[in-house]
Amino acid sequence: MQPYLILRLAGPMQAWGQPTFEGTRPVAAFPTRSGLLGLLGACLGIRREDKSSLQRLADSVRFAVRCDERSVNDKPVKASKLTDYHTVQEARENYRGLKRHETIQTWREYLCDAEFTVAVWCTPAAPITLNELTDKSRKPVFTPYLGRRSCSLSKPLFLGECTASDPMAALATFAANGVVYSEEPVTESDRRLRVRDEPLISLPRQFAAHDWFIVQQGGR
Numbered sequence: 001m002q003p004y005l006i007l008r009l010a011g012p013m014q015a016w017g018q019p020t021f022e023g024t025r026p027v028a029a030f031p032t033r034s035g036l037l038g039l040l041g042a043c044l045g046i047r048r049e050d051k052s053s054l055q056r057l058a059d060s061v062r063f064a065v066r067c068d069e070r071s072v073n074d075k076p077v078k079a080s081k082l083t084d085y086h087t088v089q090e091a092r093e094n095y096r097g098l099k100r101h102e103t104i105q106t107w108r109e110y111l112c113d114a115e116f117t118v119a120v121w122c123t124p125a126a127p128i129t130l131n132e133l134t135d136k137s138r139k140p141v142f143t144p145y146l147g148r149r150s151c152s153l154s155k156p157l158f159l160g161e162c163t164a165s166d167p168m169a170a171l172a173t174f175a176a177n178g179v180v181y182s183e184e185p186v187t188e189s190d191r192r193l194r195v196r197d198e199p200l201i202s203l204p205r206q207f208a209a210h211d212w213f214i215v216q217q218g219g220r
Contacts, residue, residue, distance in 0.1 A: 068115045
């Protein structure tokens with residue numbers, strides 16, 4: 001049996017960006033590993049320049065995310081995407097190098113009306129304990145937000161704690177339906193999804209690929 005911290009990510013808009021530059025900023029369908037690490041880092045009070053603490057956090061935690069299905073008056077509420085147009089100065093537009101452009105156009109996507117339940121657990125010999133993460137999710141040092149500062153929480157981040165045999169069982173303790181993405185497989189039939197969302201702490205805004213496993217449940 002494994003102890004789990006359960007978080008709820010709910011807000012009018014969420015922005016879990018995929019690796020890109022400033023021109024187009026697509027949003028992922030579920031919270032990315034890099035985004036979840038940033039969320040916990042804010043709770044712990046870790047600053048962006050504190051690379052050693054960020055690495056300790058990345059080495060400590062694993063995630064499973066459920067895309068919660070919801071309804072209002074028995075009608076399903078589906079998440080949708082919104083695109084926000086900006087002009088931006090001092091931006092990296094593409095992969096040609098580190099050259100900054102005076103002003104570029106940019107299109108940034110957001111998820112609207114989405115809600116996620118996240119199970120967090122610690123790796124063996126993790127330098128940061130689950131108790132510490134639980135305490136800071138209740139009383140965060142810095143304000144947590146859902147991918148970008150404009151995306152505020154509409155419900156408390158901390159949902160609960162539990163002990164379970166696997167991430168699916170942990171999420172099932174807090175009942176809802178939805179597709180589950182887990183960083184560890186639960187059954188042999190789980191499908192592998194390769195995503196480039198593992199932050200390379202020593203390199204700014206650089207990401208490595210790692211595996212999520214898709215556990216299908218619910219109506220979607």
